[in-house]
Amino acid sequence: MAGPIYVAIDTPRLDTAQGLAVAVKSHAGGLKLGLEFFNANGKDGVRRMAERGLPIFLDLKLHDIPNTVAKAIEALHPLHPRILTIHAGGGMEMMKAARAAAPAETKVVGVTMLTSLDQDDLDRAGIKGSPADYVNRLTDNAREAGLDGIVCSGLEVAAMKKQWNDGFFVVPGVRPEGSGASGDQKRVVTPRQALDDGASVLVIGRPITAAEDPNAAVAEIAATL
Numbered sequence: 761m762a763g764p765i766y767v768a769i770d771t772p773r774l775d776t777a778q779g780l781a782v783a784v785k786s787h788a789g790g791l792k793l794g795l796e797f798f799n800a801n802g803k804d805g806v807r808r809m810a811e812r813g814l815p816i817f818l819d820l821k822l823h824d825i826p827n828t829v830a831k832a833i834e835a836l837h838p839l840h841p842r843i844l845t846i847h848a849g850g851g852m853e854m855m856k857a858a859r860a861a862a863p864a865e866t867k868v869v870g871v872t873m874l875t876s877l878d879q880d881d882l883d884r885a886g887i888k889g890s891p892a893d894y895v896n897r898l899t900d901n902a903r904e905a906g907l908d909g910i911v912c913s914g915l916e917v918a919a920m921k922k923q924w925n926d927g928f929f930v931v932p933g934v935r936p937e938g939s940g941a942s943g944d945q946k947r948v949v950t951p952r953q954a955l956d957d958g959a960s961v962l963v964i965g966r967p968i969t970a971a972e973d974p975n976a977a978v979a980e981i982a983a984t985l
């Protein structure tokens with residue numbers, strides 16, 4: 761069943777990743793593969809995961825000069841990822857180059873402010889304003905650069921959706937009601953709230969992958985949506 765949940769398969773082990781893909785298949789809309797998996801298994805590993813039949817979200821969070829990002833994306837062409845991340849903080853020219861370099865069927869989304877950061881992190885970096893202001897500025901830039909959407913926390917997604925109705929909104933930092941400590945995530949909402957507020961895709965990792973029964977965990981979350 762296709763749905764909004766992309767399960768973050770954060771492991772360096774291909775066999776573990778494949779086992780998780782099988783376990784979550786009936787309730788997940790796709791698989792998100794990030795740096796941990798990619799650095800360990802490369803493009804071949806991504807191809808092996810794509811054989812499972814679920815769309816692949818390749819989360820490499822590219823952040824470099826325009827030429828380097830464009831060439832890095834061209835090198836990923838054979839993988840045809842459904843979604844690909846770059847950092848919106850990489851600047852207008854970099855975002856434009858990234859969109860131009862990606863296949864038309866790949867959604868290129870800009871990471872605004874990581875969900876592991878809060879006001880204190882912005883202050884320390886000398887960035888003025890609130891997380892909402894910062895996400896807003898980067899979202900305006902991502903839209904102007906022609907990206908398909910952004911990555912933001914569930915705390916900002918409603919406001920961003922309001923001003924960019926046909927944008928594609930990826931929301932990580934999602935924790936089911938009553939799941940306790942949110943670990944390294946600082947800007948957190950429930951899956952239901954993120955979806956109600958306009959998320960196109962929910963990225964959920966450890967609440968599913970670290971559960972004793974990942975299939976039951978994803979089924980339980982899907983039932984709340």
Ligand SMILES: O=C(O)c1cc(=O)[nH]c(=O)n1[C@@H]1O[C@H](COP(=O)(O)O)[C@@H](O)[C@H]1O
Binds near residue numbers: 794871876945965
């Ligand atoms: O781009 C992402 O997917 C991402 C952006 C962000 O701001 N925060 C964030 O947590 N992520 C990713 O979303 C996943 C969240 O995992 P859990 O915290 O285990 O649910 C990880 O794979 C992160 O790399």
